[in-house]
Amino acid sequence: xxxxxxxxxxxxxxxxxxxxxxxxxxxxxxxxxxxxxxxxxxxxxxxxxxxxxxxxxxxxxxxxxxxxxxxxxxxxxxxxxxxxxxxxxxxxxxxxxxxxxxxxxxxxxxxxxxxxxxxxxxxxxxxxxxxxxxxxxxxxxxxxxxxxxxxxxxxxxxxxxxxxxxxxxxxxxxxxxxxxxxxxxxxxxxxxxxxxxxxxxxxxxxxxxxxxxxxxxxxxxxxxxxxxxxxxxxxxxxxxxxxxxxxxxxxxxxxxxxxxxxxxxxxxxxxxxxxxxxxxxxxxxxxxxxxxxxxxxxxxxxxxxxxxxxxxxxxxxxx
Numbered sequence: 001x002x003x004x005x006x007x008x009x010x011x012x013x014x015x016x017x018x019x020x021x022x023x024x025x026x027x028x029x030x031x032x033x034x035x036x037x038x039x040x041x042x043x044x045x046x047x048x049x050x051x052x053x054x055x056x057x058x059x060x061x062x063x064x065x066x067x068x069x070x071x072x073x074x075x076x077x078x079x080x081x082x083x084x085x086x087x088x089x090x091x092x093x094x095x096x097x098x099x100x101x102x103x104x105x106x107x108x109x110x111x112x113x114x115x116x117x118x119x120x121x122x123x124x125x126x127x128x129x130x131x132x133x134x135x136x137x138x139x140x141x142x143x144x145x146x147x148x149x150x151x152x153x154x155x156x157x158x159x160x161x162x163x164x165x166x167x168x169x170x171x172x173x174x175x176x177x178x179x180x181x182x183x184x185x186x187x188x189x190x191x192x193x194x195x196x197x198x199x200x201x202x203x204x205x206x207x208x209x210x211x212x213x214x215x216x217x218x219x220x221x222x223x224x225x226x227x228x229x230x231x232x233x234x235x236x237x238x239x240x241x242x243x244x245x246x247x248x249x250x251x252x253x254x255x256x257x258x259x260x261x262x263x264x265x266x267x268x269x270x271x272x273x274x275x276x277x278x279x280x281x282x283x284x285x286x287x288x289x290x291x292x293x294x295x296x297x298x299x300x301x302x303x304x305x306x307x308x309x310x311x312x313x314x315x316x317x318x319x
Contacts (some may be wrong), residue, residue, distance in 0.1 A: 001218060002026045004062055004109075006100065007071030008046070009033045012115070013206065015173055015215070017044065017067065019211035025218075031072075032062055032308045052096045058103035067111040067218050068104045072096055075143050076178070086142045091237035093146035098153055105160040116151055116167045118203075118229070118285055119144035122295060124277070130286040133167075133227040151227070154301065157227055164217055170278075171283050173207030174307050181277060184310045188244045194258035195279060198238045202278075203231040203285035206305030216296045223294075229287040234302040238279045244303060248311040 003020055007013045008029030014037045026043045028038065036046030052072065053058050053278050060222040062068060074092040097114065104112050121131045122138045139145045172180050188192065204226045217223065221316035239255055246253040250281065260280050290296045300308075 001029065001065045001217065002064055004028045004048075004065040004068045004073065005031060005074065006030045006049075006069070009035070009037060010071060011173075011175060011177065012171055013037075013208065014175075015207040016071070016211045016214055017215060019208070025045070025215075028061070030063060049131050053091075053099050053101045055103045055106075057315055058100045059107050061253070062100075062104045062107040062109055065104070065107070065109055065275045067216060068100065068109050069113045069115065069218075070097060070100055070114045072100075073147070074117070077132050082147070083142060086145060087144040089146040089293055090149065092151045092156070093143070094153060097150040100155050101157070103316055105157075109161055111162040111164070111218060111223070112154070113166055113214060114150065114154055115214040116147050116165050116241055117143065118167050118169045118283065120148040120151055120167060123283065124281040125284045129281065129282075130284040133229055133230070133288040133289050155226065162221070162223055163225050165286075166214065167227065167229050169203040169283060171205045171207060171210055172305065174309055176309060179278065183242070183279075184245060185248075187242055188249050188251050188310075190252060190254050192244065192254045192256055194256055194263055195238050195242065196255035196257045197260055198280050200237050200282040201235040201284050202241070203235050203240065203283060204241075204302070204305075205231045206300045206302070206309070208300045208305065208308070212271065213290060216290075216294050220294055228290045229285050230290060231285040231287050231298075232300070232302050232305065233298055235284050236302060244306055245310055248303070252254045 002074050003025050005013055005017050005027055009016050009031040009254050018030055021041055021043055027047045031048050032049060034048055038044040047061055074089050118131055120137055120139055121135050123140055125131060136187055137148050139148050154163055209232055243253045264276055264280055267273045
């Protein structure tokens with residue numbers, strides 16, 4: 001199969017392209033950067049997209065592709081309640097997606113996978129609740145709102161080609177950055193963390209499980225399409241995650257008790273309220289549809305994913 005992967009130079013893109021190549025597929029990676037993550041791969045071709053808003057430019061890039069996996073996105077926001085940057089998020093998450101989707105359809109692409117986010121549904125789940133594919137969508141920040149708008153746009157026209165929206169929670173793996181990396185660093189340093197009283201549940205997605213799900217969808221002979229969720233099977237609490245991180249790093253977890261409500265309140269005063277809520281509140285993702293329809297089972301456990309992400313020797317693997 002000839003697969004176009006957009007955003008190939010990003011964290012998820014590099015992992016996915018490598019997995020596709022290992023499975024024997026030919027990959028054309030598209031990004032705004034000249035450097036290719038796989039300069040010597042026989043089955044890999046890197047192209048630079050100078051104008052990602054141009055349907056004509058995308059049509060040339062998609063001309064020989066059987067399938068497209070669209071990863072280009074604007075994902076980071078400082079304050080989940082600040083909607084002032086929504087138009088900027090729409091430019092990347094909606095307008096570029098629209099241009100690529102229409103170009104792919106006209107180029108005769110057979111299958112289109114849009115990498116969305118569970119943020120298109122919401123930021124947290126209540127105890128005993130899990131976000132399923134048919135859960136009401138109530139995004140609250142520019143990333144989630146614009147991702148949901150892109151979903152609605154391509155699902156409206158999915159009769160043009162086999163179309164899948166793939167939602168994932170926080171994705172981690174070798175080379176991860178952002179809040180997950182910061183948490184890893186604090187655990188490794190033995191920083192005391194006031195999270196022992198937290199009793200939540202958080203779904204995560206290891207890059208190996210996400211990549212395997214994408215390949216499963218690409219290779220499926222018959223596919224209902226629409227929305228699928230992907231996540232690890234385990235749903236650890238924040239203290240459980242920290243303890244497992246520490247175990248694979250050979251560190252000692254240092255957790256102490258602090259009332260969760262007080263912790264969130266203090267964090268809010270310091271401008272880190274949304275970041276702390278991701279540690280104290282629940283976000284559980286159901287991925288039963290992918291399991292039932294495509295018989296997909298995540299190949300990596302949480303423990304194995306953490307070993308590959310933050311275990312001993314990770315620095316030499318990522319360098």
